[in-house]
Amino acid sequence: MSTAVSSPPVIGVLALQGDVREHVAALRAAGAEARPVRRPEELAEVDGLVIPGGESTTMAKLAARFGMLEPLRAAVRGGLPAYGSCAGMIMLADSVLDAPADQETIGGLDVTVRRNAFGRQVDSFESAVRLVGVPGPPVHAVFIRAPWVEEVGPGVEVLGRVEGGPADGKIVAVRQGRLVATSFHPELTGDPRVHALFVELVREAMADGARDHARGGGAGAGVGDEGGQP
Amino acid sequence: MTLAQPEPTDVPSTTGTDRVKRGMAEQLKGGVIMDVVTPEQAKIAEDAGAVAVMALERVPADIRVQGGIARMSDPDMIEGIIGAVSIPVMAKARIGHFVEAQVLQALGVDYIDESEVLTPADEAHHIVKSTFTVPFVCGATDLGEALRRISEGAAMIRSKGEAGTGNVVEATRHMRSIRAGIKRLGTLDETELFVAAKELRAPYDLVVEVARRGALPVVLFTAGGIATPADAAMMMQLGAQGVFVGSGIFKSGDPAQRAAAIVQATTFYDDPEVIAKVSRGLGEPMVGINVSTLPESEHYATRGW
Numbered sequence: 001m002s003t004a005v006s007s008p009p010v011i012g013v014l015a016l017q018g019d020v021r022e023h024v025a026a027l028r029a030a031g032a033e034a035r036p037v038r039r040p041e042e043l044a045e046v047d048g049l050v051i052p053g054g055e056s057t058t059m060a061k062l063a064a065r066f067g068m069l070e071p072l073r074a075a076v077r078g079g080l081p082a083y084g085s086c087a088g089m090i091m092l093a094d095s096v097l098d099a100p101a102d103q104e105t106i107g108g109l110d111v112t113v114r115r116n117a118f119g120r121q122v123d124s125f126e127s128a129v130r131l132v133g134v135p136g137p138p139v140h141a142v143f144i145r146a147p148w149v150e151e152v153g154p155g156v157e158v159l160g161r162v163e164g165g166p167a168d169g170k171i172v173a174v175r176q177g178r179l180v181a182t183s184f185h186p187e188l189t190g191d192p193r194v195h196a197l198f199v200e201l202v203r204e205a206m207a208d209g210a211r212d213h214a215r216g217g218g219a220g221a222g223v224g225d226e227g228g229q230p
Numbered sequence: 231m232t233l234a235q236p237e238p239t240d241v242p243s244t245t246g247t248d249r250v251k252r253g254m255a256e257q258l259k260g261g262v263i264m265d266v267v268t269p270e271q272a273k274i275a276e277d278a279g280a281v282a283v284m285a286l287e288r289v290p291a292d293i294r295v296q297g298g299i300a301r302m303s304d305p306d307m308i309e310g311i312i313g314a315v316s317i318p319v320m321a322k323a324r325i326g327h328f329v330e331a332q333v334l335q336a337l338g339v340d341y342i343d344e345s346e347v348l349t350p351a352d353e354a355h356h357i358v359k360s361t362f363t364v365p366f367v368c369g370a371t372d373l374g375e376a377l378r379r380i381s382e383g384a385a386m387i388r389s390k391g392e393a394g395t396g397n398v399v400e401a402t403r404h405m406r407s408i409r410a411g412i413k414r415l416g417t418l419d420e421t422e423l424f425v426a427a428k429e430l431r432a433p434y435d436l437v438v439e440v441a442r443r444g445a446l447p448v449v450l451f452t453a454g455g456i457a458t459p460a461d462a463a464m465m466m467q468l469g470a471q472g473v474f475v476g477s478g479i480f481k482s483g484d485p486a487q488r489a490a491a492i493v494q495a496t497t498f499y500d501d502p503e504v505i506a507k508v509s510r511g512l513g514e515p516m517v518g519i520n521v522s523t524l525p526e527s528e529h530y531a532t533r534g535w
Binding site for chain 1: 245249256276280341364490
């Protein structure tokens with residue numbers, strides 16, 4: 001991991017399947033150094049991780065087959081900041097509904113997520129969503145066979161909900177400590193504000209880690225930042 | 231970190247936009263879409279890590295053997311497959327058969343393939359795809375054909391290859407042709423782009439967009455003849471963003487293992503060690519057909535215009 005707080009954070013994008021290129025571009029626009037991550041040794045070199053949109057069943061199976069699932073779980077448990085969009089939200093959830101019985105996730109977010117919650121592709125839609133932590137106009141959100149968050153645990157902050165329509169009030173953006181997830185795809189719109197929020201979170205986690213290290217407290221892994229649960 | 235409070239919104243939500251249709255294909259990138267003819271095969275495909283399945287009544291290899299008119303699949307069969315898996319389900323409509331497409335949209339399929347593998351229903355016109363809520367994928371043999379399909383509303387393109395042959399040579403030809411076409415546009419100046427649009431028989435605005443981006447404005451997959459993990463990886467190295475496998479899986483000796491192997495080779499397409507590892511012990515591949523021995527009337531790639 002890089003330790004100099006002033007240098008751009010190195011953020012990996014899990015590149016097993018999905019819209020990796022769009023996330024890499026959005027992270028670069030938000031001031032991070034972005035690179036694809038497919039192997040455990042590549043995961044060990046990043047300050048934060050994005051889990052992209054894609055097909056969550058495919059990602060989970062590839063992660064298991066290539067020995068990535070346990071390293072991913074250990075990294076998230078150890079305090080690696082992570083952001084998941086759509087399939088990435090499913091991968092970070094502790095519990096998933098409407099998934100094949102054997103579908104595994106990385107977990108870490110104390111939420112229950114429902115897959116394909118809005119319906120099939122003909123129901124996929126664009127809408128404006130107000131997000132806590134993203135100043136300015138609402139985020140232009142693109143929902144594609146998207147999940148929503150059905151239940152949140154006590155340590156989870158709701159960042160955004162659907163407004164209007166049949167799914168009015170459904171939770172579509174959450175944060176818990178160093179983990180952020182959205183049902184929608186900010187990487188498809190050219191608006192870098194959600195990624196900027198995550199890059200800022202990664203910078204703060206790096207600063208915490210450096211401070212703990214200076215105190216002789218060892219690696220910052222596992223230490224929650226302000227507003228998060230340890 | 232201190233979180234700012236957002237401003238209010240009153241923007242209505244909309245379905246069926248270009249961004250939603252094209253964005254769906256972006257989510258499939260790096261993945262494998264598999265032809266299946268039963269719910270059981272669909273489950274095998276999902277378990278193997280397919281990003282989507284293509285529901286059809288006969289795989290292309292059987293259409294070649296059995297002959298006759300190949301049409302949209304039975305709605306009961308498509309619904310059975312939709313009910314069996316949680317991943318996206320695609321289905322094929324005949325070229326120009328806009329009512330088959332209306333039916334497939336009503337059934338709730340996630341993507342329609344206006345496909346040359348079925349017998350064309352119109353010898354001059356493709357479906358006007360922009361009027362549908364459901365997105366379409368179409369085949370193309372070269373850049374001009376790809377751009378004509380996009381101008382009709384296709385939200386995803388696949389190189390055609392020659393379906394049902396197990397022979398990758400045509401897929402290679404079409405991928406190279408599309409890629410070369412894109413590269414050539416990048417070397418032209420403003421004046422030359424007008425002539426290029428005329429030669430490509432494609433809308434000028436789309437031609438300019440491709441010249442500027444150096445890529446199609448939609449996702450580009452490959453199809454038609456992919457039978458092995460190495461075939462899939464070669465197509466990815468040639469610039470495909472994902473792979474359709476038709477007859478190659480369920481016409482082989484061990485479909486579950488071959489399907490999983492092709493999925494892994496598609497993700498690690500640039501790592502020969504992984505491709506070597508997953509290529510072991512797969513059993514018999516599908517029996518192939520030498521494309522040059524096919525009579526002209528059985529070349530599916532020449533269907534569509």
